[in-house]
Amino acid sequence: DGGITQSPKYLFRKEGQNVTLSCEQNLNHDAMYWYRQDPGQGLRLIYYSQIVNDFQKGDIAEGYSVSREKKESFPLTVTSAQKNPTAFYLCASSVLPGQGYLSNQPQHFGDGTRLSIL
Amino acid sequence: AQSVAQPEDQVNVAEGNPLTVKCTYSVSGNPYLFWYVQYPNRGLQFLLKYITGDNLVKGSYGFEAEFNKSQTSFHLKKPSALVSDSALYFCAVRDLGDSGGYQKVTFGTGTKLQVIP
Numbered sequence: 405d406g407g408i409t410q411s412p413k414y415l416f417r418k419e420g421q422n423v424t425l426s427c428e429q430n431l432n433h434d435a436m437y438w439y440r441q442d443p444g445q446g447l448r449l450i451y452y453s454q455i456v457n458d459f460q461k462g463d464i465a466e467g468y469s470v471s472r473e474k475k476e477s478f479p480l481t482v483t484s485a486q487k488n489p490t491a492f493y494l495c496a497s498s499v500l501p502g503q504g505y506l507s508n509q510p511q512h513f514g515d516g517t518r519l520s521i522l
Numbered sequence: 523a524q525s526v527a528q529p530e531d532q533v534n535v536a537e538g539n540p541l542t543v544k545c546t547y548s549v550s551g552n553p554y555l556f557w558y559v560q561y562p563n564r565g566l567q568f569l570l571k572y573i574t575g576d577n578l579v580k581g582s583y584g585f586e587a588e589f590n591k592s593q594t595s596f597h598l599k600k601p602s603a604l605v606s607d608s609a610l611y612f613c614a615v616r617d618l619g620d621s622g623g624y625q626k627v628t629f630g631t632g633t634k635l636q637v638i639p
Contacts, residue, residue, distance in 0.1 A: 408565075439629075444531070446612065446631040447566075494565055508554050508573045511627065513565030 406431045410495050410514035416522045417482065417489060425480045425517045427495035434500040436478040437511065440464060441492040450493075453478055454500055482519060493517045524549045524617040528630035535603045536638050543598040543633045545613030554616040555596040557587055559609050560632070566612060572596060583607070603637045610634050 408429045417423045429436065435454050439447040449462030453472040467486025472478055478497075482489045496511040525548045535541045547553055554573055558566040570581025577589045587598045598611060613630040 410565075413563075444631060447629040449626070496566075508571065510556055510558075510568040510571060511566075513558075513567070515565045516563065518563070 408495055408497055408512055408514035410493075410517050412517060413515070415517055415519045417519060418522050420484045422481055422483050423519070425482070425493055425495075425519070427478045427480065427514060428476055429478075429495075429497045429512075429514075430476060431497055431512060432475075433497035433512070434475070435498045436472070437496040437498075438462075438468070438470065438478070438480045439494045439496065441494055441516075447494065450480065490520050491518075493519060524553075524615055524626070524628050526613050526615050526628050526630040528611075528613055528633045530633050531631075532634045532636060534636045534638060537605055538602050541600050541603045541607070541635065541637070543611050543613075543635060545596045545598065545630060546594050547596060547613070547615045548594060549615060549617040551617050553596075555587075555589065556614040556616075556627075557581065557585070557596075557598050558612045558614065558629075560612065561609050569598070569611075603635075605637045605639050608635055608637045 411426045437452045438450040441447050448464050450468050451459055451462055451470040453459035456475055459470050459472050469481045494516045495514045498511045499509050527546045556571045557569040559569055560566045569585050570579050572579045572589045580586045585600050589596050610632045612632050614627050616627045
């Protein structure tokens, strides 16, 4: 079955440490996204990528970094500069928005990684 | 700028009764509208979407949504609620009037649906 796999499911970060969240998709989607979910705030976009080796900042990119070396993979690094990293992180993918009749397709989500501070 | 509002943090409904989860939106052009459901510690699952055409959209698990352009609303409905429908529901909008390279999706803050046995 096609889908998005996020790992690990739970992650703990020590003070001053960088941690990396994995996201892999086998849906052959061009676009991938990282969202942060906090209680009562909905989903906020951290980074998105529409093509390999290119990505753009979302609304809350400070303290985060990403890479897109392969179409299937879009890892997110939470750096020590992110002072409040405790949240539920969701990765999503979709066909590239704007591609004709495909542009109205929804995003597909992984099951998330819950990050906490030790 | 586009926005989505879900005015109710929580909706409680008795099992077997009809349910409505409200959503209003604001866009500069024509909207694509979506509803997603999230169960605890899981990702979002797509329920239904409105693109164009019939204002009543049918989706997964017996859910439907009514698009009302004059009221800029896209309320989620189900004729008879199940206990298993208890979850967090998100409305989302994409602005077709945005001619830039990236058509951003904006999510509401979510509404927790509690179906009482």
